[in-house]
Amino acid sequence: MQHRAYSYRADGDQIGRFMSTRTVDAMKALSRFGELAWFKLPTEYNDEYGYHQVAYMGWRYTAPRESVVHSVNTRDQEFCIASISDLALIVQHLQRVPVP
Known part of the structure; x- marks a missing residue:
């Protein structure tokens, strides 16, 4: 939509x-x-x-409000850990992709 x-x-x-x-x-x-x-x-x-x-x-x-960033970082650790894991997987994949 x-x-x-x-x-x-x-x-x-x-x-x-x-x-x-x-x-x-x-x-x-x-x-x-x-x-x-x-x-x-x-x-x-x-x-x-x-x-x-x-x-x-x-x-x-x-x-920018520092309190908002701090709130996400301290109160939603599951989200932070998942985003770190996702980024690590992306980097690992990029390391395996052949350079054209």
């Missing part, structure tokens, strides 16, 4: 674009902790080249 979203250029003109439900959900979840300065969540499948891409999400808050 796609949602219509708007952002604004420096001159104040509105820019319309479509966002996936996954993007909207991720932005809503992150916005609970502060105002987003920017956010990036690329599509999982690249239609132009016809292949799946590595999933990632990047964001920055307009005013």
Whole structure:
């Protein structure tokens, strides 16, 4: 499902674009902790080249709050351990991929 979203250029003109439900959900979840300065969540499948891409999400808050980062780190150790494990598996796989 796609949602219509708007952002604004420096001159104040509105820019319309479509966002996936996954993007909207991720932005809503992150916005609970502060105002987003920017956010990036690329599509999982690249239609132009016809292949799946590595999933990632990047964001920055307009005013970072150290308490939020500390809260995730100390209260959700299961999430932190899983993310470390996932990253280790990605690196191990990259080490085995032949260089073209």
